[in-house]
Amino acid sequence: MPMRSLRLFRLIALILISTSSFADVTFEKYKDTNEVTIKIQNRITEKDLVDFKNALEVIEKEKKTLHMNAVQLNSLGGHGSVGRQIGTLIKDKKLYTYVGPRSSCESACVFVLMGGVVRYAFGEIGVHRTTFIKGVEVEDELTESFVRLDIKNVKEYGTAMGMTSALTDAILNTESWRIRYINEVEKREWQVFGTDRAYEERLFTAIAKQLPMDRADFVRVFSSNYEDCLKDARRFERTAYDCAKTKKEKRDYWSEAKVWLFGRFAFEQ
Numbered sequence: 001m002p003m004r005s006l007r008l009f010r011l012i013a014l015i016l017i018s019t020s021s022f023a024d025v026t027f028e029k030y031k032d033t034n035e036v037t038i039k040i041q042n043r044i045t046e047k048d049l050v051d052f053k054n055a056l057e058v059i060e061k062e063k064k065t066l067h068m069n070a071v072q073l074n075s076l077g078g079h080g081s082v083g084r085q086i087g088t089l090i091k092d093k094k095l096y097t098y099v100g101p102r103s104s105c106e107s108a109c110v111f112v113l114m115g116g117v118v119r120y121a122f123g124e125i126g127v128h129r130t131t132f133i134k135g136v137e138v139e140d141e142l143t144e145s146f147v148r149l150d151i152k153n154v155k156e157y158g159t160a161m162g163m164t165s166a167l168t169d170a171i172l173n174t175e176s177w178r179i180r181y182i183n184e185v186e187k188r189e190w191q192v193f194g195t196d197r198a199y200e201e202r203l204f205t206a207i208a209k210q211l212p213m214d215r216a217d218f219v220r221v222f223s224s225n226y227e228d229c230l231k232d233a234r235r236f237e238r239t240a241y242d243c244a245k246t247k248k249e250k251r252d253y254w255s256e257a258k259v260w261l262f263g264r265f266a267f268e269q
Contacts, residue, residue, distance in 0.1 A: 024075070025051035027058065035067040040086070044078030044108050049085050056093065068239050070096035070120065077107025080130050080150075084157050087115030091161060094199065099123040101234060106179055110171070113192070114161040117199040118241075120233050121192050126179035127171045129154075162197065166190045203241060211245065224250035 025048050026039040038055050040048065059066060071090055077083075090097060090112065097116030099105045105113050106126035113119055132146045151172060158168035167182075167190040174180040187193035204222070208215040222229075222244040229243035 024048050025055060027055040030067040033067075035065045037067050037072060039072040039074065040109070040112060041074045042076075044075055044083050044086075044112070046079060046082055048078075049082050052086055052089065056089070066095065068096060068098065068233070068236060069094075070098040070118075070236075070239075071112070071116070072103075072236075073097060073099050073105045073109055073113055074103035074123075075105060075109035075112075077109050080108045080111060081153075083108035083111035084153070087112045087157070087161065090115035091117060091196075096120065096239070098233075098236065099125065100236065110192075111157065114158070114163055114167075117196040118239065119192060119194055121187055122234050125182045125187065125192055127167070127182065128174040128179050129172050129176050131176040162191070164190045167192060207241060207245060217249070218244070221247055221249045 024040065024042040024045070026037075026041060028037055028039075029035075030037050036059060038052070040052070058064070094117050095115075096118040097113045098120045099113065099122055101122045103123040104126065105121070105123065107128060110125060110127050113121060113125070130150045132143065132150070154171055155165075155168050158165070158171075166186075170180055170182070170186075170190075182190070182192055184193075204219055205215055208218040211218065213221075222241070225244050225247040226240060229240040229247070232238045232243045233240050
């Protein structure tokens with residue numbers, strides 16, 4: 001068998017077995033389905049970028065579906081530049097990122113998380129700034145250059161991923177030797193747990209057309225069922241958007257009654 005064909009055979013074979021591992025990038029079949037999952041775990045290294053690209057190539061060649069369209073994350077960090085490159089790939093491919101309730105995503109892993117057009121950050125999210133050189137003495141001028149470059153890279157990356165400045169500030173203002181854990185309120189406010197704005201607008205339009213129903217009607221269905229649908233996403237069963245497709249609008253009768261009573265009272269006055 002020619003060498004090129006042999007390489008392709010080995011690549012395709014990965015999809016045919018239940019579990020295969022690219023070092024810390026794990027690519028496997030999802031339960032008894034035709035879907036697959038990608039997990040990035042442990043320390044993020046340069047090899048993981050290659051392995052992640054390989055996994056994406058298999059999915060594209062075999063026309064497989066990534067379950068929940070999401071890359072699962074459980075990592076305490078590693079190489080920041082690699083994290084940003086993986087995150088950029090994720091955004092370019094319009095993939096989601098998922099941190100399970102019992103998982104953690106810290107340091108360089110947060111750069112990967114930021115790449116998701118939908119970010120389900122249910123687990124612990126921890127940030128800090130970059131550690132440059134360990135155990136090596138360098139000139140002060142070189143250290144200053146490293147710091148300036150890192151600040152520039154982090155800010156530009158955060159902007160490119162559509163994140164708030166509050167997140168990049170938290171990264172840059174937290175000492176490299178400690179971790180700042182982002183609380184649940186900050187996750188939502190900083191869009192660590194959230195959806196890319198442009199992507200969501202397009203998705204609402206596409207789903208409404210698919211159902212079919214008026215776009216504004218679907219947005220109401222989605223928003224009224226969002227918290228309940230997040231339970232499915234939390235269990236890594238289906239996205240909140242897929243869940244909302246199966247729902248009807250939840251009416252808030254108490255709020256409607258208050259509006260009616262207030263309006264009647266104002267009219268009588």
